[in-house]
Every structure is written in C-alpha cells, then in structure tokens.
Amino acid sequence: MELYSKLLEVSRLFRIEHEYLGYETIQVGNVNQTYKVNFKRADGSPKSYLIQNVNTYAFQNPEGLMSNIDKVTEHIRGKKSGQVALHFHHTADRATYVLDGENFWRLTNYVPSVTYNVAHNMDIVRNAGIAFGDFQRSLADFDINNLVETIPGFHQTRQRYDEFCKAIEEDRAGRVAQAKEEIDFLLSVKEQACKMTDMYLAGELPLRVTHNDTKINNVLFNPQTDEPMVIIDLDTVMPGLLGHDFGDAIRFAANFEEEDSRNLEKVGVNLAVFRAFTEGFLSQTLQFMTEKEIETLPLSCFVLAVELATRFLADYLNGDLYFNIKCPDHNLVRARCQAALAKDMLAKMDEMEKIVRNCCSEFGR
Ligand code: GN1
Ligand code: MG
Numbered sequence: 069m070e071l072y073s074k075l076l077e078v079s080r081l082f083r084i085e086h087e088y089l090g091y092e093t094i095q096v097g098n099v100n101q102t103y104k105v106n107f108k109r110a111d112g113s114p115k116s117y118l119i120q121n122v123n124t125y126a127f128q129n130p131e132g133l134m135s136n137i138d139k140v141t142e143h144i145r146g147k148k149s150g151q152v153a154l155h156f157h158h159t160a161d162r163a164t165y166v167l168d169g170e171n172f173w174r175l176t177n178y179v180p181s182v183t184y185n186v187a188h189n190m191d192i193v194r195n196a197g198i199a200f201g202d203f204q205r206s207l208a209d210f211d212i213n214n215l216v217e218t219i220p221g222f223h224q225t226r227q228r229y230d231e232f233c234k235a236i237e238e239d240r241a242g243r244v245a246q247a248k249e250e251i252d253f254l255l256s257v258k259e260q261a262c263k264m265t266d267m268y269l270a271g272e273l274p275l276r277v278t279h280n281d282t283k284i285n286n287v288l289f290n291p292q293t294d295e296p297m298v299i300i301d302l303d304t305v306m307p308g309l310l311g312h313d314f315g316d317a318i319r320f321a322a323n324f325e326e327e328d329s330r331n332l333e334k335v336g337v338n339l340a341v342f343r344a345f346t347e348g349f350l351s352q353t354l355q356f357m358t359e360k361e362i363e364t365l366p367l368s369c370f371v372l373a374v375e376l377a378t379r380f381l382a383d384y385l386n387g388d389l390y391f392n393i394k395c396p397d398h399n400l401v402r403a404r405c406q407a408a409l410a411k412d413m414l415a416k417m418d419e420m421e422k423i424v425r426n427c428c429s430e431f432g433r
Pocket of ligand 2 (some may be wrong): 281
C-alpha cells in the first residue's frame with residue numbers, strides 16, 4: 069500500500085477521525101521512520117500528529133518497549149496538567165501500537181518546538197539539565213518493577229567489557245592491529261570504568277527509571293522562550309542508574325567536539341557546559357538523590373564515555389554490525405573520540421567534583 073494511504077489507515081486505527089490532508093517525512097534519528105500527519109478539524113483548524121514506524125531490527129522487543137514508554141509517559145502526563153506532555157494514542161482495543169506484518173506503528177501528539185544539536189548557549193544547556201532532571205523527579209515515585217529490561221545489560225559495564233574482549237580475541241574483521249593504542253587504553257581503565265556498576269551490585273546505588281539517550285537534541289524547547297517542554301526518544305527507557313542519564317548527557321553536550329570528531333587534540337570536557345547542565349539537573353534532583361548518587365556524578369561522565377568507546381570499538385572490530393556508519397573507519401573514529409574525551413575527564417575529575425559540590429551547596433545541600 070502506498071505510504072499516503074497507509075498513514076491514513078494507521079491514523080484511523082488510532083481513532084483520529086479528522087479530515088486527512090497528507091503527511092511530511094521528518095528527518096530525526098537514525099533508527100525509526102518518522103512522519104508528521106496533518107488533518108483538518110471540523111471547525112477548520114489544523115491538527116497534526118507524529119506517526120513512527122519502529123525499527124524492529126534495532127528494537128527486538130517492541131511490545132515491551134511500548135509498554136515501558138506508555139507507562140512512563142502517562143505517569144509524567146498525570147503530573148503535568150495544563151502543560152505540554154507526550155502522549156501515545158491508543159487503538160480501539162487499547163493497544164499503543166499497530167502491527168501489520170513487517171511494520172510496527174505508533175502515534176503521538178505533535179509538539180511544535182525547536183531542538184539543538186550543539187550546546188553553545190549556557191541558558192539552553194541549563195534548561196536541558198532542568199528537563200532531564202525534571203524527567204527524573206517526575207519518575208522518582210514510579211515503581212521500577214513495572215518496566216521491562218528491553219535491552220538486557222544495556223549499561224552493565226562489565227558485560228560491555230566482556231563483549232569488547234571477545235571482539236578483540238576473535239578479530240573477525242582483522243582490525244585489531246590498527247586499534248592497538250585505543251584497546252590498551254580502554255583495558256587499562258577497566259576497573260575505574262566498572263566502578264559505578266560495581267557500586268550498584270554492592271547495593272550502594274538505587275535503580276531508577278532512566279531515559280538512556282540523554283542527548284541534548286532529545287529535548288524539545290519552546291521556540292519563543294527556549295524553555296524546555298518535553299523529552300522525546302523514549303525507546304531506551306528502562307531501569308538504570310541516575311548517573312547513566314547524567315553521564316550520557318555530559319558526554320554528548322559538554323564535549324568541545326562532536327561525537328565522531330577526528331580533531332582529537334580539541335576533544336575534551338567544556339567545564340562551563342558541565343557546570344550549566346549540572347546546575348539545571350541538580351535543581352530538580354537534589355531533593356531525592358542519595359549521597360552516593362551525588363558522589364558518582366563526575367565519575368559517571370567518564371564511565372559513559374569509556375563504555376561507549378568500548379561499544380564503538382567492539383563494533384569496529386566485529387566489522388560494523390550494530391551502529392550505522394558513514395565511512396569505513398567511522399566506528400574507530402568514534403571510539404578514539406570517546407577515549408580522548410574520557411582521558412580529559414580523568415584529568416578534570418577534581419574540577420568536575422568541585423563544581424558538583426558547589427552546586428550542592430548552592431541548593432542548600
Ligand atoms: C545509539 O541511535 P541513537 O543515536 O539514538 C545508541 C546509544 C549511543 C548512541 C551514540 C539503542 O543511539 O546507546 O549512546 O547511539 N542506542 C542504542 O551515538 O544502542
Ligand atoms: Mg536514541
């Protein structure tokens with residue numbers, strides 16, 4: 069069936085009855101297909117929704133994934149009366165998705181907004197910190213047992229290292245020799261990188277609802293005021309550690325360079341961005357965070373950079389099976405960039421700790 073008619077059929081299954089005007093393809097994310105579908109209401113006013121075709125190769129448990137997303141978004145929506153919130157529509161039989169053979173469709177409200185890929189403006193960075201902190205705060209009372217672990221061991225750093233070591237041993241693509249320096253570095257910092265997971269396993273850190281993809285471009289901002297409105301891309305919402313969300317956000321937003329930069333001498337943590345994000349995040353989360361969680365925040369940035377470096381490098385060694393690549397050495401370049409960032413984070417660990425402590429006392433803790 070033609071896409072034009074398919075999107076109409078899906079909309080009707082989600083009980084959208086307005087007059088159909090057509091669709092636009094939205095270029096976001098590397099994984100799912102996103103379309104904006106446009107309608108006219110009976111009173112003549114326009115109304116749009118987003119339809120996504122979920123990539124079931126990347127997300128092998130789409131039912132579990134939608135169950136997680138639905139529970140989490142409805143929990144947040146319940147706390148935000150009158151404010152913009154994300155809402156996944158249901159079919160007549162209360163499903164949040166439509167399965168038609170090879171395709172897995174879902175439909176949400178459309179939020180007119182602006183997003184940012186890079187973080188030059190500290191007010192916007194602080195607002196992104198507020199948005200992800202608010203996400204944590206809204207879900208602090210959510211029963212974690214209601215969530216499915218859709219990608220088992222997603223942030224089990226020791227498991228990531230096992231996969232990395234297996235890739236080195238097998239050397240399937242014959243690339244180990246080219247990556248020797250990065251391999252040695254990543255192996256040398258293993259114990260420190262695994263410290264956060266170890267603390268969790270020792271019962272020192274609580275499990276929370278984590279977003280697990282806290283890039284700044286997953287925050288929708290109000291186009292007029294730059295206030296944060298909603299967090300999107302909830303596909304990896306799962307039980308996790310608070311540091312996973314904090315560290316991933318810093319790893320992405322506070323790097324002077326992009327995630328796959330070849331300018332390794334310029335790669336590093338921008339402490340002004342670190343401070344602004346931390347201020348925003350802690351303004352929302354300090355009231356319920358444990359002392360140990362606070363302690364892990366600077367470390368979490370290093371952990372997330374190293375963990376992702378092992379994932380990129382393992383994928384490079386395996387012959388690029390997981391991440392989309394734009395050039396043959398893309399995963400090696402990404403791994404080098406994350407490793408360089410991790411090194412800079414080690415050098416600046418004391419400064420990051422000081423900033424976290426300063427923010428804590430600013431907020432009376
Ligand atoms: C993947 O596809 P994207 O960009 O949303 C990955 C994340 C990594 C990220 C690095 C499910 O996210 O864990 O941090 O790439 N997502 C999954 O760019 O593996
Ligand atoms: Mg994502």
